Amino acid sequence: KSVVHRLWKGSVSARMLSPRLQKAMKDYVSANKHRVAYRGHRDTQLSPKDLLCELKKQVRIRTLDGSEPPFSRLGWNRLVPPRTLDRLYGSRFRTCAVVTSAGAILNSSLGKEIDSHEAVLRFNSAPTEGYEKDVGSKTTIRIINSQILANPKHQFNTSSLYKHVTLVAWDPAPYAVNLWKWYKSPDYDLFTPYVEHRKKNSSQPFYILHPKFIWQLWDLIQRNTHENIQPNPPSSGFIGILLMMVLCEKVHVYEYIPSERHTDLCHYHEQYYDAACTLGAYHPLLYEKMLVQRINRGSEYNLRRKGRVTLPGTPRRIC
Template sequence: MGYERDVGTKTILRLVNSQLMASSEQHFLNSLLYTQGVLVAWDPAPYPGDLQEWYEAPDYPLFGPFRTVRSRRPWQLFHLLHPRLQWQLWELVQEGASEQVQRNPPSSGLLGTVLMMSLCDIVHVYEFLPSRRQTHQCHYYQTFSDDACTLGAYHPLLFEKELVRRMNQGSQEDLAQRGRVTLPGFRALNCTEDE
């Protein structure tokens, strides 16, 4: 404490999907991993994201664990993403695609990126667009490998990656060497037609 001026601060914002919350292997309610920072949960609700329909029949049972965390740790911020957000994002991905995109919700990676763009002026995303170090490994913390993790099976990953590539304001060298994409926050974007 006391060095924030020199080294900055850290804010934990953890995006969790309802499948993780419902999985007994993830120990969502008891794991220390989920007791720190701000939690934001999402569920792949049916298109177009009707709130009442989603509440009555979520894809995975997230409302029980949500209420449990809120009662156990009322001081911890825990938010639910409105289901319409994921489908508005899917429509944006579809709008920029050269072909019809299967109607599946976006990945947590793209949802998290958009969430950060709404909070920050500049967002750096690493290895969403793979660098030269690309592997078939799904996550850096697992040994599980599958091409679907990069190419997409359930989520429209190829189209998501193309959207992020078009928004990238960083250099091609930064992308190739470090897998780093630089994205403007929404406050910095000028979406008017007049330049």
């Protein structure tokens, strides 16, 4: 049985990946670029409900608010949007769609269904123009990694992809988060373009995720996974899913756990083939997907047919 089939059923292991991906994983583990040292415990047998409660307990959306150095000294408390991301929209959205960029969404005809949600989250440079039938056309929030801000090829300042939406950027700091060090040497410089953009477009909500939030999510995945996961930050997809679970009452995620359309085509908008995009090499993607599968409340039929997962918002009261 294929890895994707195992994902649907909820039992995967890195041993099911191709030798090439296993080798790539091992190389990332030995490189340990972000100097991850996990000291927490593991509890890999939680029921879906308890897992959801864990999530609620562990996940606090945090963005840079200018209250800590070096950002406090740089006057960021006046630079960041006046309202925090979790308060930005007043009340919760009733329904939200998270649209991953996977090639498998091509020929899905999911566009109308996706657009029917109150809010839609997209990632990085994923376009809607020309792909409306499959991915829809509405975008409420866009999560972007630091490469989008730093690499001129993405034309961050001029492209319409990054206008009229809420922007949420992130960059992996070392695991033992030191904001000074991170500020001096991020993976890609997101700080300079952020400051510039905030000064010119102060009315557009634009946040940088706190690196502690990113690593909190990583800890959550490792705590709930038997195998040792890659010591690298979770994918934008996982970050986005958890973010929307806080902002929405109900979340539909599309083509994160691949449907029967699964393909090695990395992105629906690019002619580039690599199974690592779907199953992970750098990011602990396989384990993220396993975790999301465990809290899926949708049917296996919708998983196979639409690549659709249904998640509740992180509960306010129950836990």
